[in-house]
Amino acid sequence: MKKNDEFYVPYIDGSLGKKTKATLKKFTIGVFVIIIIGALLFSFTQKPFKNSTFELTSATKITGTFHESPYPMLRVEIAKNTYKNILLLGFGKSSVNPFLKKLQNEIKDLNGKTLHIEGNLIYYNGKTLIQITDEEKVTLANTSKTEKPLKELVSKMTLQGEIIDPKCYFGVMKPGKGKIHRSCAVRCISGGIPPVLATTDKNNMSQYFLLTDLKGNPINSDILPYIGKPSEITGIVEKMEDWFIMKINISGIKELNKKSSIY
Amino acid sequence: MGLDYQLVLWNKHKKTYDKIIVFSMLLYVILFAIVTLAFNSETSAETLIIRAFGSLAIIMLHIILIIGPLARLNTNFLPILYNRRHLGVSMFIAALIHGGFSIFQFHALGDTNPVYSIFTSNMDYGSLTNFPFQVLGFLALLILFVMASTSHDFFLGNLSAKVWKRLHMMVYFAYALIIAHVFLGAFQQETSLFTIGILIIGFIAVASLHLITAFKERKIDTTKANEKEGWLEVCDISEIEEDRAKIFTVENERVAVFKYDGKLSAIHNVCKHQGGPLGEGKIIDGCITCPWHGYQYLPNNGQSPPPFTEKVATYELKLDGKTVYINPKAFDEGTEVKPCKY
Numbered sequence: 001m002k003k004n005d006e007f008y009v010p011y012i013d014g015s016l017g018k019k020t021k022a023t024l025k026k027f028t029i030g031v032f033v034i035i036i037i038g039a040l041l042f043s044f045t046q047k048p049f050k051n052s053t054f055e056l057t058s059a060t061k062i063t064g065t066f067h068e069s070p071y072p073m074l075r076v077e078i079a080k081n082t083y084k085n086i087l088l089l090g091f092g093k094s095s096v097n098p099f100l101k102k103l104q105n106e107i108k109d110l111n112g113k114t115l116h117i118e119g120n121l122i123y124y125n126g127k128t129l130i131q132i133t134d135e136e137k138v139t140l141a142n143t144s145k146t147e148k149p150l151k152e153l154v155s156k157m158t159l160q161g162e163i164i165d166p167k168c169y170f171g172v173m174k175p176g177k178g179k180i181h182r183s184c185a186v187r188c189i190s191g192g193i194p195p196v197l198a199t200t201d202k203n204n205m206s207q208y209f210l211l212t213d214l215k216g217n218p219i220n221s222d223i224l225p226y227i228g229k230p231s232e233i234t235g236i237v238e239k240m241e242d243w244f245i246m247k248i249n250i251s252g253i254k255e256l257n258k259k260s261s262i263y
Numbered sequence: 264m265g266l267d268y269q270l271v272l273w274n275k276h277k278k279t280y281d282k283i284i285v286f287s288m289l290l291y292v293i294l295f296a297i298v299t300l301a302f303n304s305e306t307s308a309e310t311l312i313i314r315a316f317g318s319l320a321i322i323m324l325h326i327i328l329i330i331g332p333l334a335r336l337n338t339n340f341l342p343i344l345y346n347r348r349h350l351g352v353s354m355f356i357a358a359l360i361h362g363g364f365s366i367f368q369f370h371a372l373g374d375t376n377p378v379y380s381i382f383t384s385n386m387d388y389g390s391l392t393n394f395p396f397q398v399l400g401f402l403a404l405l406i407l408f409v410m411a412s413t414s415h416d417f418f419l420g421n422l423s424a425k426v427w428k429r430l431h432m433m434v435y436f437a438y439a440l441i442i443a444h445v446f447l448g449a450f451q452q453e454t455s456l457f458t459i460g461i462l463i464i465g466f467i468a469v470a471s472l473h474l475i476t477a478f479k480e481r482k483i484d485t486t487k488a489n490e491k492e493g494w495l496e497v498c499d500i501s502e503i504e505e506d507r508a509k510i511f512t513v514e515n516e517r518v519a520v521f522k523y524d525g526k527l528s529a530i531h532n533v534c535k536h537q538g539g540p541l542g543e544g545k546i547i548d549g550c551i552t553c554p555w556h557g558y559q560y561l562p563n564n565g566q567s568p569p570p571f572t573e574k575v576a577t578y579e580l581k582l583d584g585k586t587v588y589i590n591p592k593a594f595d596e597g598t599e600v601k602p603c604k605y
Contacts, residue, residue, distance in 0.1 A: 184370070188373070
């Protein structure tokens with residue numbers, strides 16, 4: 001061991017000698033260098049974040065036709081005869097259903113009814129979702145029934161992608177996919193948020209498919225083991241205006257041994 | 264040394280040390296935030312906080328882990344060791360911010376208890392690449408919490424130095440968990456040769472410094488001593504510097520043989536405070552003074568001077584010409600032994 005004639009005793013003033021001070025100075029400079037290099041490396045090497053948006057601090061009021069098959073949505077006319085189906089979500093990692101209960105107690109079947117909904121918008125890549133945090137912010141605009149979106153059969157397809165929770169993926173979290181986010185996506189989908197298959201083709205074009213069982217019913221708990229992993233999924237694809245729906249048999253999902261390539 | 268427990272026994276050096284810790288942590292977080300916002304402005308505040316404090320905590324842990332061996336290899340580093348607990352607690356705070364935000368972000372506001380969710384949301388325990396890495400980070404955070412919350416002298420005194428030391432040696436288990444947490448988690452998705460490289464270099468630095476220290480220390484314990492009528496030969500008296508000691512191993516216990524004022528005395532090498540090496544200490548005001556925190560013992564009886572109550576075992580020495588011999592049988596802690604005069 002390299003011994004030092006100086007002997008530092010914390011409670012004795014002046015016991016910190018010159019050689020020891022010089023070593024401490026070098027060590028402190030070394031620490032600053034490590035801190036600066038570390039901060040630069042860890043911050044510079046982050047993968048780019050996407051420009052998805054979650055309007056956490058501002059509320060937006062939307063009006064449209066409610067429909068709940070396969071998952072609760074509001075069909076909003078954004079231009080003459082052009083509609084956007086906005087996916088309805090609850091607070092945190094939960095379904096919108098508890099926030100519709102109050103109105104459903106007054107009007108049993110909300111399907112086809114026009115509703116006003118105020119909440120926080122989430123949007124990315126042409127898709128819009130809304131988080132509702134207060135049941136009082138869901139009100140009836142009028143009781144007359146309006147038309148629901150039509151579903152057109154596309155074909156049977158086999159697609160590669162990743163099952164994501166749309167709330168985080170389309171804006172609440174960055175990144176809202178992959179291994180780091182898997183636990184959160186599991187909690188969201190387990191809590192009633194619809195599972196969505198996100199695919200990205202060679203031209204970097206993404207498509208999104210709301211997943212249901214073969215009968216078109218919502219799926220949540222059974223799909224949890226497959227979330228956040230690159231997978232191959234076969235199912236019947238339908239188009240519902242601005243969304244695709246994919247009816248699948250969960251047991252047919254194949255995990256792919258490769259890196260996630262969605263976005 | 265302190266007789267009563269106080270939250271922090273402040274002195275000028277501790278204040279400087281803590282200012283450097285706070286400045287370094289702020290420098291890291293601010294620099295990380297500026298670079299991220301300048302070059303990757305679409306980030307979210309939560310992700311920025313999670314990443315900045317997580318990477319800061321792991322860098323701080325590497326610095327903490329190299330202080331011990333550095334101080335063993337060069338006594339100039341001892342003042343850094345002296346206040347290492349403040350660095351440890353600061354590192355825990357950084358890890359807690361990372362872990363707290365992550366648990367809230369990924370597991371709270373759901374359909375189950377967030378802690379239960381950490382263990383059950385990803386059940387791929389049989390897979391390496393899909394392994395639930397957050398469990399590893401959570402277990403490491405628990406260990407760091409136990410260490411940070413018992414880092415005060417109150418716990419050191421009440422748990423005993425031996426138990427406290429064993430508890431705090433769990434930092435190596437926490438380090439292994441954190442490395443696995445990062446490699447099986449963040450590095451699976453945010454793969455960069457630079458960040459993987461910096462952690463590999465960090466691991467090599469920590470491991471090699473510990474190995475070099477262990478190799479040097481082993482020499483003390485494996486030196487064969489000549490025996491003469493039940494006494495073991497320690498060294499020639501000239502090999503011991505005035506007011507300093509030679510460390511010698513008898514019956515698997517290290518003993519510090521001190522030379523002072525024309526006398527020789529031997530006491531057990533391990534300080535009762537934190538297990539510091541008394542044989543690397545110095546006689547100050549007639550007392551053996553521990554190099555780690557300045558705890559003191561009288562050389563002739565191994566007792567801390569009143570009103571302090573710490574005691575260590577003592578040993579009998581004899582001189583044959585200029586050769587120092589030791590009786591390998593230790594006396595009870597605090598036993599008076601007449602110093603050997605030369």
